[in-house]
Amino acid sequence: MAIEKRYPEAIFDWHADHGDRTLVIDGDRLLDIARLLKEEMGYNVLVDLTAVDYLPRKPRFEIVYHFMNLETKARLRLRAQSDDEHPLVPSLTPLWPIADWYEREVWDLFGVKFDGHPNLKRIMLYEEFKGHPLRKDYSKTKRQPLVGPQN
Amino acid sequence: MEPNGHRQDIAAVLKGQVMTTRFDKLLGWGRKYSMFVYPFVTACCGMEYMSVSASHYDLDRFGAAFPRFSPRQSDVLWVVGTISHKLAPLLLNVYEQMTEPKWVVSFGACASCGGPYDNYATVQGIDTILPVDIYIAGCPPRPEAVLDGVLKLQDLIQKSKQPWK
Ligand code: SF4
Numbered sequence: 001m002a003i004e005k006r007y008p009e010a011i012f013d014w015h016a017d018h019g020d021r022t023l024v025i026d027g028d029r030l031l032d033i034a035r036l037l038k039e040e041m042g043y044n045v046l047v048d049l050t051a052v053d054y055l056p057r058k059p060r061f062e063i064v065y066h067f068m069n070l071e072t073k074a075r076l077r078l079r080a081q082s083d084d085e086h087p088l089v090p091s092l093t094p095l096w097p098i099a100d101w102y103e104r105e106v107w108d109l110f111g112v113k114f115d116g117h118p119n120l121k122r123i124m125l126y127e128e129f130k131g132h133p134l135r136k137d138y139s140k141t142k143r144q145p146l147v148g149p150q151n
Numbered sequence: 152m153e154p155n156g157h158r159q160d161i162a163a164v165l166k167g168q169v170m171t172t173r174f175d176k177l178l179g180w181g182r183k184y185s186m187f188v189y190p191f192v193t194a195c196c197g198m199e200y201m202s203v204s205a206s207h208y209d210l211d212r213f214g215a216a217f218p219r220f221s222p223r224q225s226d227v228l229w230v231v232g233t234i235s236h237k238l239a240p241l242l243l244n245v246y247e248q249m250t251e252p253k254w255v256v257s258f259g260a261c262a263s264c265g266g267p268y269d270n271y272a273t274v275q276g277i278d279t280i281l282p283v284d285i286y287i288a289g290c291p292p293r294p295e296a297v298l299d300g301v302l303k304l305q306d307l308i309q310k311s312k313q314p315w316k
Contacts, residue, residue: 125272126237133271140270145236147243148280 002041003033012081020075027063027080031090034065034078038095043067043076046092049102051110055136059083063112065092082112091117109134175313182226182252182313183305184214189225189249191242194232196259199291208294215301222248227304233261234274246281252314254304257283258297260290 003023004011010029015022025033037043047066054060065078080089091114092099103114104123111132114120122129126146131138192200203210210216219225222245234242246255257277260266263286265275277283284307287300 138271142271143236143275144271145239145274145279147239148274 003036006036007033020077022077022079024062024079024081027082027087027089030063030065030078030080031092031095034092034095037067037076037078042069042071043074044070046096046098046102047075049092049099049106051106051112051134053110053134053136060085061087061110061112063087063089063106086111086113088113088115090115093117108132111135175315176309178313178315179309179311183308185217186215186227186254186304186308187217187219187225188215188227188229189220189222189245190218190229190231191245192229192231193234193238194261196232196261196291199294199297200229200231200258203294203297208298210298210301213298213301213305215305222246223250226250226253228253228255229258230255230262230277231258233266233268234277235272236274237272239274239280242277243280254284254308255281256300256304257286258300259287259292263288266290 004014007025007029010026010033011023012026013024023033045068047068049063049065051061051063054062059081061082061084063080063082065080067076067078068074069076082089089112091103093103093114093116100118101123103117104120106112107114107117107120108122108124109132121127125133128146129144131142133140133142190200202208204216204218226249228246228249230242246253255277257263261268261273262277263283265273267290269275274280285300285304287296289296292300
């Protein structure tokens with residue numbers, strides 16, 4: 001496969017289920033690989049983008065991208081790993097404008113920063129909210145009410 | 152002529168034509184049959200609200216469900232569905248803009264106590280931010296429970312002290 005040939009050092013692992021491939025990659029090389037996927041391999045749709053917090057595993061975060069090739073109907077998943085407490089991966093907005101809102105959501109809930117994002121601010125929660133609630137070390141009942149008593 | 156003969160004359164003349172009552176009772180009677188509802192609908196309970204308002208359950212027959220989507224023209228706030236902390240200031244804003252006297256109905260488990268959502272995002276009962284008059288239990292409430300809640304609210308409005316000056 002073209003990606004392994006082109007960026008052998010950036011691919012940590014891969015597997016395929018029912019013909020859909022998954023690649024575990026180095027977060028720093030994401031933009032290169034995504035560009036290759038879009039421009040040379042025909043993966044023209046960014047279907048979804050999210051993150052997983054694997055605390056206490058190291059590397060802790062994985063940012064997961066789902067791509068689809070409308071021509072061949074092939075699907076491909078990238079899992080970009082980041083070991084940082086405050087991960088930073090390149091933004092895919094130059095390639096897929098839809099990444100804009102997805103990345104804001106991942107920033108809001110997981111605290112993953114996207115380098116080159118045009119407007120990286122909260123989208124689900126309010127600006128005054130402290131922390132990122134989908135991180136494993138954020139207690140699920142820790143409330144930060146805008147009005148009224150703490151409960 | 153009896154000491155109160157004069158009054159008896161009037162009673163005889165007006166028999167069957169007038170009714171006497173107390174002014175605040177009259178006011179309560181009017182208010183309970185002219186509720187203007189502001190539906191603050193946020194989640195799945197909203198579907199139940201729609202079904203109660205539609206022809207099958209026909210909330211209108213109680214003079215109870217005329218929806219006004221302007222807080223200044225409504226006096227009963229129906230909080231229908233989950234309220235998140237992000238949304239709570241807007242709910243308060245609506246409540247504060249409503250005309251006096253006003254009442255609040257908490258429709259369903261989410262509005263009453265957070266429902267199934269014991270998490271960082273959800274207000275654990277709207278009574279933590281504004282006064283509630285009637286709670287309707289259920290997730291979502293059965294239409295019959297809603298009708299019961301409406302009747303209880305009408306009762307409460309009729310019996311409460313009427314501010315009118
Ligand atoms: S009480 Fe149940 S039905 Fe109503 S909004 Fe909450 S979860 Fe939905």
